[in-house]
Amino acid sequence: MTKNVTLEDIVSLCKRRGFVFQSSEIYGGLAGFYDYGPLGVELVNNIKAEWWNAMVRENDNIFGLDSAIIQNPKLWEASGHVAGFTDPLVDCKNCGARHRADHLAGKDTNDIKELTTLLKDKVCPTCGKKTLTPPRFYNMMMKTWVGPVEDSSSVAYLRPETAGPMFTNYENVRETMRAKLPFGIAQIGKTFRNEISPRDFIFRVRELEQMEMQYFIKPQAQKKSYQQWRDFAWNFLTKRLGIDESDLQWHEHDKDERAHYAAAAHDIYFRFPQGFKELWGTHDRTDFDLGNHSKASGKDLGYYDDETKERFTPFVIESSVGVGRILMAVLTAAYHIEEINGEKRVVLKLDPKLAPYKIAVSPLLKNKPELVAKAREVYELLKKNPLYSNGVMWDDNGNIGKRYRRQDEIGTPKCVTIDFQTMDDGTVTVRDRDTTKQKRVVVADL
Ligand code: GAP
16 A cells, blocks of 8 residues: 655655656746656656557557557547547636636536536635636647648647547558457557646646557447456556555546546546546447547448458447556555664665666775776676666765665665675675665676
8 A cells, every 4th residue: 555655755756866857847847748757768668568568469459559649630520529528617717727627626527517506606726716707618639730831721639549540540450450359459659638737746747648459349248348458457557567456446437527438437546645546547439439430531440240241330448548647656656665774765666677777786885996897797797688678777876875775766676786705706795675685696696
């Protein structure tokens, strides 16, 4: 279970150790945009690789895609996003601030009537005055123009979910991979949402990365596949990322909360520092997307079943999760404050396969050339070892105690120190991140 980790703890660690920086920080930043630093990139890449393995490489019938961020805007008209990708919003007539109406009302609902009632006596959280407008819908898609002319004929959207192009590529993938139902298309990529109130660090941002998979099925497989992909999400978080079950819970969307394309939705909530919040969604999208794209494009996206000799529009079960939210969940779950011999330490108990660095190599003293040369030799040797998948760090900054603290904070599972005894007997000290125990090991056994 995550123990009293605050959002400030996570934000401060991310900045201090180079996981996440505010974007364009020297200009005061930009709300809802973040940059991943040297450690963040490694951790995120490891998370994405784990998902890609579990989703694509280990499943014969799931195929990868990397589509363009900008698509023909007709895609987003047919998918219902131009009309329906909205959040409810209220303006403050006094200070001009804008707030998510459902957040302010404290209820996940898109029912404007209900929100109006719930917000009747609310004051603006920014200025404290009772000057809020009635709630209204606001479209969250980000717009741009394609080509040199900036008019309505050149308007295009930055994709608000990676799903859309997976539907428009359904037939391309089915044909080229000779796929039969059920099969899936998966992709990892950037998406953009003009969130009204980005907040809680990287939890709600305007530029995000999603890992999504659309599973195309026969309509009668709807229930079974829905359960299959709910189980996948739960097992991935607990078994492959090492998140404790007590930090997760299911949340079923009621009708007013569901996205316009979903007939059913189950989220996994994680115990973030700010409370239990949405981490991963499984959605039953029925034949909504392929049906709409068939109608709007004039291209029949139906499926002919050789066995039953029937033609129908496949149904879709979607698995969707934000990379940033997984990163935040992984950091929160791994963050521990411990006291050892009266000294406090912060330690990230990351699964070794996620850790940005697997092992750090140090000479005991930086001003002893023979120790440094031997340590360099060990470092080069370990870099060649596939066990450490290039995650070997050279660390000769500060004294040994400080190095251990730093490596604990970035989750490096093992630290190797080369000392005077190494010169005599060829052994080095290996220190374990979680137990802090040290043992002597022959270099060849590393
Ligand atoms: N294709 C379905 C879809 O996009 P969603 O519930 O809107 O569904 C899926 O988003 C996941 O993407 C969420 O569960 C969350 O992990 C992540 N996500 C959505 N909006 C986000 C935002 N503004 N900032 C960070 N992550 C977000």
